[in-house]
Amino acid sequence: MADETSTSGTAPSGPAGPVDLRALADEHLTKARNAAHERSAHLVLRSGPLRQSVIALLRGAALGEHESPVAASLQVLRGQVRVTAESGTELTLSQGHLGPVPAERHDLVAITDAVVVLTTVTNVS
Structure with a gap:
């Protein structure tokens, strides 16, 4: 497979192969349980x-309005x-x-312990 370049002129950043989302979910729930702010995040892919x-996020944890x-x-x-x-x-x-x-300011709250993929x-421009 040829090396791809994004529209911004930088090479894509991220894994060279498939990502095991179940393993990442387990890993980051564990990290969230050990974090004072009860959450953990990991940038998996960046391309342009x-x-x-x-x-x-642990139950009740939030990403405040942004x-x-x-x-x-x-x-x-x-x-x-x-x-x-x-x-x-x-x-x-x-x-x-x-x-x-939503295409406006919003927040995100975990109703239960949760793991999401944010795209x-x-x-x-």
Whole structure:
């Protein structure tokens, strides 16, 4: 397979082969259980404007209100999370669900111990 270069002119960064999301979920839940802030995150893939991260949060842990990237989605590997948009719109996602991240300020709260894959597209200029 030829070496690919992203539109930004930088080589993709991340694993050379497949990623075992189950193993990453286990690893980061363990790290979250040992972290004062009850969460753990790992950037799995970066390619041009594309980013994919695994985020583990213990029940009740949150990523406080923050800006939304150009485009984003959440895939829940374990547990259940709630995304609340600044407008008050809520989206609850459970294991196996894939959903959009609101295109406005929002927060993310773990309803149960949870692990998600956050996929974002940033600055596509």
